[in-house]
Amino acid sequence: MSNPEPSVMQKIVSLSKRRGFIFQSSEIYGGMNGCWDYGPLGVELKRNVKEAWWADMVSRHDDIGVLPGAQSSFEMTGLDCSIIMHPQVWRCSGHHDLFHDMMVDCKESKKRYRHDQLRGRWAEYRDKKVFVTAMADPEEEDEAFTARAQKFFGLRAKDRDQIKWDGSACSLETIDELELVLGPDAKDAGTLTEPREFNLMFKTQMGALHNDDSMAYLRPETAQGIFVNFKNVVDSSRVKIPFGIAQVGKSFRNEITPRNFTFRVREFEQMEVEFFCHPDTSQDWYSYWRDRRMNWYLNHGLSSENLILREHHSDELSHYSTGTADIEYAFPFLPEGEYGELEGIAHRGDFDLRSHMEGKLDPNSKPLEVQLGENGKPLWKGSGKDLSYRDPVSNEKFIPHVIEPSAGADRAALAFLCEAYTEDNAPDDKGEMQSRVVLKFHPRLAPMKAAVLPLVKKDGMPEKAQEIYRELKRKFPVFYDVKGAVGRRYRRMDEAGTPFCVTVDGETLSDETVTLRERDSMVQTRLKVDEAMQAIQEAIDC
RNA sequence: GCGGGUGUAGCUUAGUGGUAAAGCCCCAGCCUUCCAAGCUGGUCAUGUGGGUUCGAUUCCCAUCACCCGCUCCA
Numbered sequence A: 001m002s003n004p005e006p007s008v009m010q011k012i013v014s015l016s017k018r019r020g021f022i023f024q025s026s027e028i029y030g031g032m033n034g035c036w037d038y039g040p041l042g043v044e045l046k047r048n049v050k051e052a053w054w055a056d057m058v059s060r061h062d063d064i065g066v067l068p069g070a071q072s073s074f075e076m077t078g079l080d081c082s083i084i085m086h087p088q089v090w091r092c093s094g095h096h097d098l099f100h101d102m103m104v105d106c107k108e109s110k111k112r113y114r115h116d117q118l119r120g121r122w123a124e125y126r127d128k129k130v131f132v133t134a135m136a137d138p139e140e141e142d143e144a145f146t147a148r149a150q151k152f153f154g155l156r157a158k159d160r161d162q163i164k165w166d167g168s169a170c171s172l173e174t175i176d177e178l179e180l181v182l183g184p185d186a187k188d189a190g191t192l193t194e195p196r197e198f199n200l201m202f203k204t205q206m207g208a209l210h211n212d213d214s215m216a217y218l219r220p221e222t223a224q225g226i227f228v229n230f231k232n233v234v235d236s237s238r239v240k241i242p243f244g245i246a247q248v249g250k251s252f253r254n255e256i257t258p259r260n261f262t263f264r265v266r267e268f269e270q271m272e273v274e275f276f277c278h279p280d281t282s283q284d285w286y287s288y289w290r291d292r293r294m295n296w297y298l299n300h301g302l303s304s305e306n307l308i309l310r311e312h313h314s315d316e317l318s319h320y321s322t323g324t325a326d327i328e329y330a331f332p333f334l335p336e337g338e339y340g341e342l343e344g345i346a347h348r349g350d351f352d353l354r355s356h357m358e359g360k361l362d363p364n365s366k367p368l369e370v371q372l373g374e375n376g377k378p379l380w381k382g383s384g385k386d387l388s389y390r391d392p393v394s395n396e397k398f399i400p401h402v403i404e405p406s407a408g409a410d411r412a413a414l415a416f417l418c419e420a421y422t423e424d425n426a427p428d429d430k431g432e433m434q435s436r437v438v439l440k441f442h443p444r445l446a447p448m449k450a451a452v453l454p455l456v457k458k459d460g461m462p463e464k465a466q467e468i469y470r471e472l473k474r475k476f477p478v479f480y481d482v483k484g485a486v487g488r489r490y491r492r493m494d495e496a497g498t499p500f501c502v503t504v505d506g507e508t509l510s511d512e513t514v515t516l517r518e519r520d521s522m523v524q525t526r527l528k529v530d531e532a533m534q535a536i537q538e539a540i541d542c
Numbered sequence B: 001g002c003g004g005g006u007g008u009a010g011c012u013u014a015g016u017g018g019u020a021a022a023g024c025c026c027c028a029g030c031c032u033u034c035c036a037a038g039c040u041g042g043u044c045a046u047g048u049g050g051g052u053u054c055g056a057u058u059c060c061c062a063u064c065a066c067c068c069g070c071u072c073c074a
Helices: A008-019 A040-059 A087-093 A095-099 A138-153 A157-162 A223-228 A230-237 A279-299 A351-358 A409-420 A461-473 A486-496 A506-511 A529-541
Strands: A022-024 A036-038 A075-078 A100-105 A112-114 A119-125 A128-134 A164-171 A196-199 A203-205 A215-217 A243-252 A267-277 A307-311 A323-329 A340-349 A401-408 A421-427 A433-439 A450-454 A478-480 A500-504 A513-518 A524-528
Touching (some): A008 A022, A008 A409, A008 A421, A008 A486, A036 A040, A040 A075, A040 A243, A040 A267, A040 A409, A087 A095, A087 A215, A087 A223, A087 A351, A119 A138, A128 A138, A138 A157, A138 A164, A223 A230, A223 A243, A223 A267, A267 A279, A279 A307, A279 A323, A279 A340, A279 A401, A323 A409, A340 A351, A340 A409, A351 A401, A401 A409, A409 A421, A433 A486, A450 A461, A461 A500, A461 A529, A486 A500, A500 A529, A506 A513, A513 A529, A524 A529
Parallel strands (some): A075 A243, A450 A478, A450 A500
Antiparallel strands (some): A022 A036, A100 A196, A119 A128, A119 A164, A203 A215, A243 A267, A267 A401, A323 A340, A340 A401, A500 A513, A513 A524
């Protein structure tokens, strides 16, 4: 049984494990569906992604100057909030209603239905009784039930009126005898499963005693923590609109189908900005963030051939949003021409702040109004706190609009890993070309920035190399390796994505020069140790 | 959630109802003055749990994980 050539994705997964980028979670116990761990090199890669993002969005941000493409200067600040928040946060955010359904599956048709949306009616013919269901509009449902029952009982159209109907149409929720239920797309009765709770939010218990009051959720996104702290940040930090609040952290979603390595997982890390601005300027800020975020990926090495900016069509948008764009990458596990989302940039209007003020807004209302429950009161009460903003100069009071660039840290790390994976050819010691695996990471993202290698393990070279290693290590992550032929060590570093090798030879001992070998081109340059360090630092900083 | 496939060392593979094989990697030496496969030695494996059997890595069942397709994707 000879297998075909492994796919690029299989090679990346294999390399990830072999070199310590990404491991299956809990592997010694057989693994955990959709969970992955970052190994020694992977943790550096992902940290570099997050740190580059944080530096570019927050710590290095120029609060005073006007950045290219921006209409004015703006401030950026950060936040780190708890993963478990007040359950009302998720009711007002809309996650509770959207993520929380009772579902039934049909074993015959393999279709899945919302338990509360499935309606039917009891029908009887001769000795057979069945609860026929159908997916139909209320005006047409009686006709649909009749058609389903007629087919089930094997009757002709003219014999329809022989079907006896018992009671009026009702929701499946009122029916206990599932074995007598005919599914909307089934031929036989009794193919529907018991209703099962379908909850995309992770539930947990707050406190050691478990009861209904102690139920809490693990956050499904970091964004809500920013919205609920909006007033705190404004009151404590002297920021003025426009400004952004950034946060990096873990989020949890019970994805139905974890798939594709670390792309779709249940525990993941987000890098989100909520950018608050005046409603009149929000469209320009939306365009600004969309373009800036796209360029961020391009500047860190993703090829423009593999990256697209996809603007959502107007019919895809929540109507309160006036723009949403996805930054998508052509991951190797996807079919040709398909892309997977790295980041979404959404214009969210004032939906979130108002929902946390007034109560959950009905996303289908226009203009936005608080969603009411059956008793005519708000379905989910808001905080009642005033989350509007008063401009200190104009004295205008308004609820800011929000632009939300929301990125996946794991997805970004995976995209950079996939983009970096390259097979090319390099000469061996006899000058014959051999295949080479090299990870062409941007130096800023590479787990190790350089390796320090004594050319041979004698004549004082190891001692000198260790000295240089300690000097460089104060500035950035460096690896020391003395084992085996130097060519072998170069290849090992190529496979780990280390952009530079500093090689110590006989000359180093007398004149403090080394060779600096560049990973992608394999070009070597003879430099002073200080110059080599500077060259590496410049490559990282760019 | 459904259907199909796969699961043997860190990786890639071989093989068998009766002692599990190899290459690469890795480790310890030796050799080596700039791009992997010179020498010697060494570590390490049948996903998990049952069943059949004198004996199971092999056959059967279940389970877990991964891959492909469907479904889902705020």
